[in-house]
Amino acid sequence: MKNHYLLSRLLVSTIVLTVFVFPIYAGAVIKMQVTVDATEMPKKLLHSKISLNLSGDSTSLLYPKWIPGIHAPKGPIENLGGFEVEDRSGKPVRWERDWAELYRFFVFTDKAEKQYDVSMTYICNQQSVNSSGIDSYGTADLGIISWNTNVVYPEGIPVRDIMVDLKLILPKGWDFGSALPFDKKQGDTIFFKTVTLEELIDMPLIAAEYFRTVKIASTDLADYYIHLAAHDESSLDVNDSIFAPLENLVKEGELLFSRTHFKSYHFLLVLSDQINGLGVEHRNSSLNNDAADGLKKLEKKNTSLSALLAHEFPHAWCGKYRRPAGMDTPDFISNKNTDLLWFYEGLDQYIGNVLEARSGLGTEEYFKEDVASAIEYLKNRKGRSWRSLRDTQVSSYLLRQSSASWTTLRRNQDYYDEGAMIWMEFDARIRNATNGEKSLDDFCAVIFGSGDPDALTNPITLDEIISTLSSFADEPWEELINERVNNPHDDLNLQVLDKIGYAISTTDKKSDQLKYSENRYKFKNFYEALGFSIRDNGTVYDIVIGSLADKAGLYSGVEIIGVNGKKFSLEQLEKAVKNSTEKGKITLLFALDDNLKEVVIEYNKGLQYFTIVPVEGKPDRLKEIIAPRAEKE
Numbered sequence: 001m002k003n004h005y006l007l008s009r010l011l012v013s014t015i016v017l018t019v020f021v022f023p024i025y026a027g028a029v030i031k032m033q034v035t036v037d038a039t040e041m042p043k044k045l046l047h048s049k050i051s052l053n054l055s056g057d058s059t060s061l062l063y064p065k066w067i068p069g070i071h072a073p074k075g076p077i078e079n080l081g082g083f084e085v086e087d088r089s090g091k092p093v094r095w096e097r098d099w100a101e102l103y104r105f106f107v108f109t110d111k112a113e114k115q116y117d118v119s120m121t122y123i124c125n126q127q128s129v130n131s132s133g134i135d136s137y138g139t140a141d142l143g144i145i146s147w148n149t150n151v152v153y154p155e156g157i158p159v160r161d162i163m164v165d166l167k168l169i170l171p172k173g174w175d176f177g178s179a180l181p182f183d184k185k186q187g188d189t190i191f192f193k194t195v196t197l198e199e200l201i202d203m204p205l206i207a208a209e210y211f212r213t214v215k216i217a218s219t220d221l222a223d224y225y226i227h228l229a230a231h232d233e234s235s236l237d238v239n240d241s242i243f244a245p246l247e248n249l250v251k252e253g254e255l256l257f258s259r260t261h262f263k264s265y266h267f268l269l270v271l272s273d274q275i276n277g278l279g280v281e282h283r284n285s286s287l288n289n290d291a292a293d294g295l296k297k298l299e300k301k302n303t304s305l306s307a308l309l310a311h312e313f314p315h316a317w318c319g320k321y322r323r324p325a326g327m328d329t330p331d332f333i334s335n336k337n338t339d340l341l342w343f344y345e346g347l348d349q350y351i352g353n354v355l356e357a358r359s360g361l362g363t364e365e366y367f368k369e370d371v372a373s374a375i376e377y378l379k380n381r382k383g384r385s386w387r388s389l390r391d392t393q394v395s396s397y398l399l400r401q402s403s404a405s406w407t408t409l410r411r412n413q414d415y416y417d418e419g420a421m422i423w424m425e426f427d428a429r430i431r432n433a434t435n436g437e438k439s440l441d442d443f444c445a446v447i448f449g450s451g452d453p454d455a456l457t458n459p460i461t462l463d464e465i466i467s468t469l470s471s472f473a474d475e476p477w478e479e480l481i482n483e484r485v486n487n488p489h490d491d492l493n494l495q496v497l498d499k500i501g502y503a504i505s506t507t508d509k510k511s512d513q514l515k516y517s518e519n520r521y522k523f524k525n526f527y528e529a530l531g532f533s534i535r536d537n538g539t540v541y542d543i544v545i546g547s548l549a550d551k552a553g554l555y556s557g558v559e560i561i562g563v564n565g566k567k568f569s570l571e572q573l574e575k576a577v578k579n580s581t582e583k584g585k586i587t588l589l590f591a592l593d594d595n596l597k598e599v600v601i602e603y604n605k606g607l608q609y610f611t612i613v614p615v616e617g618k619p620d621r622l623k624e625i626i627a628p629r630a631e632k633e
């Protein structure tokens with residue numbers, strides 16, 4: 001298939017056709033020697049040399065495009081600062097880019113020559129919104145290397161059959177951490193064990209002048225490490241007791257998944273205010289980033305870091321080892337079918353939240369508030385009437401960090417939260433059908449404990465999901481999945497609440513979860529009171545269709561500049577909503593492009609927040625779900 005594709009590209013291009021002999025893959029394993037020179041990382045440059053044999057007559061090289069983890073064909077090729085090919089005598093070799101596939105380089109090889117060197121330079125720190133987490137980053141004293149930024153590979157050979165001998169040269173005195181096994185370290189040069197290209201790209205590396213590795217647990221199944229890279233000593237200066245909840249996390253994970261497919265797991269954690277918001281899962285590691293003081297805050301529970309680590313860790317099973325079959329492609333250029341993201345991300349989101357609570361990284365109250373927050377958000381996505389959850393999956397990368405305007409109509413990557421709610425409903429259905437004897441934990445033990453643990457992936461299909469669910473409870477799983485995932489709806493299905501024994505309610509008390517989110521993301525939530533959320537600069541972020549705010553003419557993106565005759569601030573607006581119980585109205589002044597408009601909203605209920613409450617007489621499944629297992633077993 002691929003060769004035909006390449007042919008059609010060439011027939012319509014202007015370059016000389018005759019020099020190309022299309023690769024015929026006959027199951028041969030090939031080897032590449034890769035040297036990555038990171039000594040200029042403080043200058044944001046990462047150099048590499050790839051030595052490879054093009055004896056298979058392969059004349060096109062591919063830059064990794066579809067990198068697992070970000071669900072998007074967004075390999076950061078735009079950041080290349082050098083791409084040169086030479087033969088072994090040092091003679092430059094001409095190359096041209098495929099005009100129709102910008103990740104493909106045609107190299108004009110000579111039949112007499114077999115061996116070539118490709119020299120590449122990658123410009124780090126470009127923070128492309130769509131490739132965050134698969135970029136490489138360099139600072140004066142710290143770096144992240146995502147190997148996909150610095151390699152190309154011959155087309156037509158599965159990346160599982162391309163063996164890579166890797167050598168890395170670090171800036172002087174930097175230490176490093178990675179799941180990548182290595183043979184030896186000589187000075188600042190590290191010689192790694194041979195891995196496949198697929199494995200290499202699955203195992204990023206962090207390095208820094210200030211570096212620490214802590215073994216957080218050692219069980220019968222595996223050893224667990226956290227590698228910490230920071231800009232100074234103070235970020236790393238924590239009491240070891242801070243790692244106790246992480247030990248709980250990995251042990252709760254083992255209990256849930258019933259086994260590991262790895263002998264060691266590595267949390268890579270970059271503590272930096274200069275690098276923002278990374279979190280990418282891998283088969284036996286995860287790349288995480290939080291603020292310089294992030295580790296110290298971990299003991300406060302329910303922090304951004306606890307949520308991040310608890311989300312990325314179970315991905316080792318959910319999404320990486322058990323990967324949707326449509327996403328298990330032989331290379332990094334074939335399109336991936338992201339149809340099962342409600343499993344990959346939705347189930348992982350659910351498991352992550354559950355493990356966060358079970359391990360003590362989070363609290364029960366916060367878990368409950370987070371469920372309420374997710375439901376409140378999802379029930380206001382009016383875009384669900386035209387776009388199914390499935391559509392947010394297959395067009396996932398179109399939704400990632402795109403326009404913030406009218407997200408209620410456009411929807412977001414809702415398969416995370418809505419997927420999590422589906423799995424919570426399924427969990428409760430199994431518990432209810434079996435009087436609490438079985439649960440989604442049993443489903444996880446079967447799904448994630450099957451197959452050859454030494455295989456890199458064990459692809460999963462919808463049929464296997466349905467048949468495994470059916471083995472635990474006689475519910476109309478296929479129908480439920482079809483209904484929840486594939487169909488557009490006017491309203492969010494709230495059966496999950498009924499099944500866990502809860503109902504929706506309102507309160508005038510703001511939850512800790514909301515206080516935390518408002519503080520972190522600098523906004524305020526008035527969904528339940530007036531029908532909108534707003535940023536600290538006065539811009540209305542999200543609007544509830546049909547709400548008082550919608551009827552008053554506010555919309556996503558409009559700027560509020562005055563509240564009850566005073567200059568706008570989030571605090572002023574919150575005060576006005578609170579005082580509405582006495583005044584019976586709120587006056588808002590906002591800018592409609594160049595025009596100012598004042599509206600009076602009749603409202604007297606004060607501050608109102610969405611919440612969920614247990615229904616008396618029904619089993620509290622939510623409480624059962626997050627009860628730690630490690631203590632009992």
Ligand SMILES: [Zn+2]
Pocket residue numbers: 281311315345348
């Ligand atoms: Zn995820």
